[in-house]
Amino acid sequence: MNEVKTGNYRWTICALLFFATTVNYLDRQVLSLLHTTLEAEFGWSNTDYANITASFQFVYALSMLFAGRIVDKLGTKWGYAVAIIVWSLGAILHAKAIPLGQGMVSMLGIAGITGLSFSVVGFVISRAVLAIGEAGNFPAAIKATAEYFPKKERSFATGIFNSGANVGAVLAPLTVPWIAHRYGWESAFVLIGAVGFLWLIFWFIFYEIPERQKRLSKKELEYILTDPDQDGIVPTSSEQEAKKVSWTQLLGYKQTWAFAIGKFMTDGVWWFFLFWLPSYLKVQYGMDNTAIMVPLAVLYSLTMIGSVGGGWFPMYFINKGFSPYDGRMKAMLVIALFPLVILAAQPLGHLTFWIPVILIGIGASAHQAWSANIFTTVSDMFPKKAIGSVVGIGGMAGGLGGVVLSKLGGGLFDHYKALGHTETGYTIMFAICAVAYLLAWGIMKSLVPKYRPITDL
Template sequence: MQSTEPLEQPTLIGKYRWTICMLLFFATTINYLDRQVLSLLKPALELEFGWSNTDYANIASVFQFTYAVSMLFAGRIIDRLGTKSGYSWAIIIWSLAAMVHALAIPIGQSLVSLMAWVGIGAVSVSVAGFMFSRALLGLGEAGNFPAAIKATAEYFPKKERSLTTGIFNSGTTVGAILAPLTVPWIAVKWGWEAAFLGIGALGFIWLFFWLYAYEKPEKQKRLSAAERKYINEGQSVQATELKHSSIPWFKLLGYRQTWAFAFGKFMTDGVWWFFLFWLPAYLNDQYQMTGTAIMLPLAILYSMTMFGSIGGGWFPMYFIKRGFEPYDGRMKAMLLIAIIPLVVLAAQPLGQVSYWMPVLLIGIGASAHQAWSANIFTTVSDMFPAKAVGSVVGIGGMAGGLGGVLVTKLGGAIFDHYKSLGNIETGYTIMFAICSIAYLVAWTVMKWLVPRYKPVTDL
């Protein structure tokens, strides 16, 4: 006899947390749009102002150095201000800074005059102006990832964080795709100043939606009770523990987990920045491609990285579903990901066939970086309570920024050296080799520092 009892209906959890994820995605997209404008205009600005590769490396490394130092403080400031206010101030500062690039020449003239007045040896007007603008941009952009990771820790259970991080981190890819499709066209039609002004203004549009939509989960009226419960039950700490607690940096540096994250960022962040800042120059130096000619190759290359970002966020789930702790599953996935960039070693030899060969191979390597990035960020929320996440991400971000400075300065010096010898191809071969092996070195040291899952419980 068939039962007449009503079937139990599954509880609808709700999906508002994914609205927050989309906001993080769009902020990260804008972040990378603003960051990439200069690299796409490098060939034109280099011609207009007579820059060497070392000049460009100095401009780019000022951004990276300021970004690195600011990352250390950004995490702490966001922990103190809270995610909503901290993210708001970050995007206001970096959007204004992106627009300030349009005034680089008058700013540079003022700086050179000031330096001459105090008796300091001055750089050229254009270099001084762009260095100032990049420093200001680095100051603001440093807030993006600490704020996004903190928002992820607040709104998502641990089992969903790598996927969430992969989704919002794919904004770096979308920004990198949109930039070559828009920046050269804007510059050709209205001038390079308009490119900085137009792209920089996008942040203020995002700010309106962020202020409207974001509140802490315990105060968020748009969350259903079921979704709030789902979030809280899947947290490593209760919502009440998400309040700021002043944790000294030196105390955080006493944990091997902090050093593992910081070393992984130091070794690998510079690789992505090298691909971001130098690929337009590479296509120009080796294949004489400029302006709108680089739009399609770069758009395809960066489109490939989106698969890495989202796929990398999903990959650890394969191991986690088989009983591994989240950290252990992530490390297994990261080892396999670390092997993939070795394909970049073939970029230069096969580049003699067609420029599409290095574009596709570098695209694979950059895609692996995005997969790596989605996972290395999530190791922090795996092992640290949410109240420390922003600060630890800031420490790692500083390490990554310093690694980026090293790679950028090294690249500029190597390219100028081999360009003077009439063999700049060798310079790119050396840099591609460094980028290829960085992930295996990073993974080995991270595994040595934290061989097994060990959450920090005494903060």
């Protein structure tokens, strides 16, 4: 209804964020879909693969801290552009991982170290470059959402652009194995990585901050700026950018810690699904790269329901008179219950592989619903000038949580593989994934029991 009265250009920006996030996850998932191929070619262990994925998550975690600051400094337009250029180059760099690893080992003079794998070194470096660029996606996207949407629409807009992660996760298994089978695994990295440069053209054509956006009507601009500050004054984007906020200041707020802890405890679940599910289907059900295409596409298709529905769900409580934050937290409690179904994936998995696929799909869908809302708690409580930095702090925490879960998984899988029953390792990991959200919600709620916006920055 609002679009009829005010215009709808803000949804064009949301579409750009959606497609960028799709590209982000396409590039991120190529490695996991080629894991079994590369494992056979280079003789990787589960720990080798865990080290490669953990390197991405660790660099991503550190980069998220600085990505938020860089986006705040450069502004959304150039911050996003730099991010996608770097991550697209990093994605393409995977195709040269072997000579890259050989060159690095030779340059450092460590070629004589026993057991050193050129392939692992090369892929670690490639993943690090990819991580540096990809770290800019969510700080920039959340900042753009805060610029173009009033608070009451932000979780819905976040849910829509965040569903690009699900579309990317669906498209990847439908395209990557086919490209690799027909043209080789190197071509899969190159072709998927190049898509980001196509998006960049449209970004420069259609994006500008609202006050400078000629395609935006005056009424829509007024509608976007309907959220006054504590003095009842509606600040412009340029005024919000006038002051910078230090990390030390931000870490002094419980709201920052609530967001960071929530991300630390739950982001690793999504990373685990993204990086290990193809291997799980091969280990437990003997599926090769082409056989997993349909199950993974179905699984990640379910997550689109969670992403969009999760963004809409808080409106039910907000329309009943709750503040945006309080309504969001009530919705997140309900969402946190759904991953518990993952506990049944292994006990019932012997009946058919579709049972764990569907149950994990429900859990992954809940994660996307959770993600749409936890991101928006930042714009609920912090002024626009601090959003990129707070998202960066939380992103760093989430990345570190991913490192912990990935390393734990790799160690468990190698341990139980040696004992002859790798499935026990997956049972343990699925149990951790199932309960993570309820634990995270409890900690977040204890830190920030009620809506407490930051008004003194």
